[in-house]
Amino acid sequence: MSETPGPVTMDKIVSLCRRRGFVFPSSEIYGGLGSTYDYGHYGVLAKNNIRQLWFQAMVQERDDIVALDSAIILNPAVWEASGHVAGFSDPLVDCRTCKLRFRADRLEDAQCGRKPSKRPGETPDCDLTEARQFNLMFQTQVGAVEDASSTAYLRPETAQGIFINFKNVLQLARRKPPFGIAQVGKSFRNEITPGNFLFRVREFEQMEMEFFVPPADAEEWYRYWVDARFDWYLKYGLREGNLRKREHGAEERSHYSSGTTDIEYLYPIGWSELEGVANRGDFDLTQHTQFSGTKLEFVGQDGERYTPHVIEPAVSIERIFVALLVDAYHEEVVADRERTVLRLHPAIAPVKAAILPLIPRNEDMVTHARGLFDELRRRHLVEYDDSGQIGRRYRRQDEIGTPWAFTIDDQTLEDGTVTVRDRDSLAQ
Numbered sequence: 001m002s003e004t005p006g007p008v009t010m011d012k013i014v015s016l017c018r019r020r021g022f023v024f025p026s027s028e029i030y031g032g033l034g035s036t037y038d039y040g041h042y043g044v045l046a047k048n049n050i051r052q053l054w055f056q057a058m059v060q061e062r063d064d065i066v067a068l069d070s071a072i073i074l075n076p077a078v079w080e081a082s083g084h085v086a087g088f089s090d091p092l093v094d095c096r097t098c099k100l101r102f103r104a105d106r107l108e109d110a111q112c113g114r115k116p117s118k119r120p121g122e123t124p125d126c127d128l129t130e131a132r133q134f135n136l137m138f139q140t141q142v143g144a145v146e147d148a149s150s151t152a153y154l155r156p157e158t159a160q161g162i163f164i165n166f167k168n169v170l171q172l173a174r175r176k177p178p179f180g181i182a183q184v185g186k187s188f189r190n191e192i193t194p195g196n197f198l199f200r201v202r203e204f205e206q207m208e209m210e211f212f213v214p215p216a217d218a219e220e221w222y223r224y225w226v227d228a229r230f231d232w233y234l235k236y237g238l239r240e241g242n243l244r245k246r247e248h249g250a251e252e253r254s255h256y257s258s259g260t261t262d263i264e265y266l267y268p269i270g271w272s273e274l275e276g277v278a279n280r281g282d283f284d285l286t287q288h289t290q291f292s293g294t295k296l297e298f299v300g301q302d303g304e305r306y307t308p309h310v311i312e313p314a315v316s317i318e319r320i321f322v323a324l325l326v327d328a329y330h331e332e333v334v335a336d337r338e339r340t341v342l343r344l345h346p347a348i349a350p351v352k353a354a355i356l357p358l359i360p361r362n363e364d365m366v367t368h369a370r371g372l373f374d375e376l377r378r379r380h381l382v383e384y385d386d387s388g389q390i391g392r393r394y395r396r397q398d399e400i401g402t403p404w405a406f407t408i409d410d411q412t413l414e415d416g417t418v419t420v421r422d423r424d425s426l427a428q
């Protein structure tokens with residue numbers, strides 16, 4: 001077995017996802033809708049695994065974190081308090097010639113609409129407007145009357161739903177800092193330049209955890225979560241050489257942050273943020289206390305009283321999904337034939353094992369195979385496949401990352417054993 005040379009490009013990942021039904025462009029029969037995607041069967045299964053493994057690490061295996069599922073549309077005052085109405089914006093420029101829009105701070109990464117080899121503004125024909133701030137929140141209207149008082153927003157992050165429930169959880173879950181609240185759910189951002197497949201999309205599923213700590217312990221917990229989240233990626237198979245921690249300089253940090261570290265992955269587009277871990281200080285609880293009039297603080301039995309500081313690991317399933325696919329994608333030559341294989345960690349793989357009757361026309365083999373399939377499917381996500389040559393069926397499973405195949409053959413009919421094929425070593 002030998003690896004074929006060549007980098008893993010985003011195009012290869014997109015093509016595999018489409019070919020094997022992981023991900024489709026959304027609204028495709030109507031010409032699509034910029035950078036939105038629908039997930040097919042294997043995409044849903046892989047996303048479920050990522051979500052469940054995150055939840056397992058963040059909630060199930062810990063005594064100090066509880067779950068929450070807050071609404072997507074919140075009282076608009078939430079976004080005033082959080083600073084999103086005033087400041088969640090990117091600088092935007094329009095080109096009057098090609099009618100494209102660009103982020104003013106990312107012109108060096110963009111292509112001119114008329115001459116893609118040039119940057120916007122580089123050709124004499126380019127006619128860029130002055131930069132103006134463009135708010136990334138999607139607006140909507142709540143209720144039947146459309147006026148300023150009914151304006152609301154699709155949440156651009158899940159975090160604020162957690163902060164506004166701080167008091168509920170503190171009282172009802174009887175928690176005392178340090179403790180955390182974890183939430184998974186859709187977030188929406190009207191990105192000016194979405195792209196690179198699922199890396200930057202307008203609708204994505206965030207997994208955020210806000211960890212409330214005594215102010216004096218904030219720095220220690222911040223370091224703890226950077227390391228814990230980094231190790232989580234290693235546990236599920238991302239290669240260490242493709243991961244790094246990058247601490248933001250003061251000029252790069254968000255207004256609320258007193259420390260931020262990006263866990264970056266070496267995507268085909270270069271090193272880019274996979275997950276962010278931020279030390280948000282007391283910014284959020286203080287803002288919501290001011291705007292709502294409800295005191296969001298911790299009061300101990302001994303009268304001790306303080307506003308907890310918040311450490312926040314935040315990531316989207318989309319960014320994890322792309323990183324896992326890129327890391328797992330291999331093209332190799334086996335016995336003079338090329339195969340594409342996803343070497344996904346078994347816990348991430350959408351299908352855990354394939355059950356294959358060697359000769360689909362042989363009724364005994366089919367009966368045995370269906371019997372094994374029915375037994376295994378009660379506890380595992382397994383797939384039965386009797387269509388086409390066995391080699392083709394193996395290739396199909398390799399491409400969706402199925403770690404094992406159980407083949408029912410003559411030997412099975414003789415002694416009840418099955419042939420087990422290992423995806424990575426091809427040992428049988």
Ligand code: GAP
Pocket residue numbers: 156157158159189191198199200201202204206208273274275276312314315316318319
């Ligand atoms: N609550 C903090 C927050 O939302 P962020 O850095 O804006 O911080 C956190 O987003 C994470 O959400 C990012 O690290 C990334 O994993 C993911 N994310 C943000 N924007 C995204 C987009 N447009 N498409 C896909 N994932 C995105």
